[in-house]
Amino acid sequence: MTQQPYFRCDPGNLCEGAKCCSSIETPVTLSVGDYLRLGEATGRSPVEVWHEVGDVSVTKTNEKNQWLILLGLLHDPCPYLTPNLKCGVYDHRPLGCASFPFFSFLFSRSDVAYYTSGGYDCMSNVQLSKDQRRFAQELKGIMSDEASIEQHLFWQENPPVVQLRAEEGIDNYVDQAVSLQMTRDPEGNHQRSKRLQQTVFFIHEHSRQRIPVSMDQYRACLRSIFYVIYRDAITQRFENLDEQAIRSYQGTTARLRRLFKKEQARNPLRVIQR
Ligand code: SF4
Numbered sequence: 001m002t003q004q005p006y007f008r009c010d011p012g013n014l015c016e017g018a019k020c021c022s023s024i025e026t027p028v029t030l031s032v033g034d035y036l037r038l039g040e041a042t043g044r045s046p047v048e049v050w051h052e053v054g055d056v057s058v059t060k061t062n063e064k065n066q067w068l069i070l071l072g073l074l075h076d077p078c079p080y081l082t083p084n085l086k087c088g089v090y091d092h093r094p095l096g097c098a099s100f101p102f103f104s105f106l107f108s109r110s111d112v113a114y115y116t117s118g119g120y121d122c123m124s125n126v127q128l129s130k131d132q133r134r135f136a137q138e139l140k141g142i143m144s145d146e147a148s149i150e151q152h153l154f155w156q157e158n159p160p161v162v163q164l165r166a167e168e169g170i171d172n173y174v175d176q177a178v179s180l181q182m183t184r185d186p187e188g189n190h191q192r193s194k195r196l197q198q199t200v201f202f203i204h205e206h207s208r209q210r211i212p213v214s215m216d217q218y219r220a221c222l223r224s225i226f227y228v229i230y231r232d233a234i235t236q237r238f239e240n241l242d243e244q245a246i247r248s249y250q251g252t253t254a255r256l257r258r259l260f261k262k263e264q265a266r267n268p269l270r271v272i273q274r
């Protein structure tokens, strides 16, 4: 039996550009710990990271038309992607980035098929090595611990959930976001204003011409709208992060650093370091 080759990351050869760092199908959900680590790596406070490169992440809940709002990162392309297709914050990269595409192989084979058919050749006809599996399992433990800290100490058990009304869809949220953004940036020159303007135009044109919107496009619209709506509330949560939370994240960050070091020390899991 021929041994299957293992997954390796080789942007430019095994995908166009660095597809998972820039394409609409793969926006990343960040933890609060990711924000702290990115802030440390780039000499910024978590609030500055949130304002400069942050985004919301939107996840469909089990309820009809209901969405959970968590933290994300701008992704078209990711602001940390360098011109030579490397990750500018590789040693501090978000957990969601480090988990890609390992979690798809481990927990969602249908995603592997979806990505493979969409030009992610790095995932085609490969499997994970033992080291890659071990890395992913350890990472999962850290992610799940950070998710509990976040739920308790950042969201106070109450992360934002948006219930869209079937009759009006996102229309009233679009209006709310537009008027909020106009008060923040009356000239409309800020990148967030431009992104929102593009979203409004996209929604308007697709509805006028009755062009179907894919789920990935719909999520991208929601991110643009809900970032504006939740920007201040989430800023406040970052400002209120207390000592207990910071200490908990120091613990998970120390574990993550050890894991990344181990990853580097092994014959590198990824041939090219994004
Ligand atoms: S992991 Fe991402 S950057 Fe690397 S080859 Fe695959 S799609 Fe490209």
Ligand code: SF4
Binding pocket: 020, 021, 022, 028, 078, 079, 080, 081, 082, 086, 087, 088, 089, 090, 093, 094, 097, 274
């Ligand atoms: S791996 Fe780096 S460049 Fe890619 S999305 Fe994550 S932070 Fe951005």
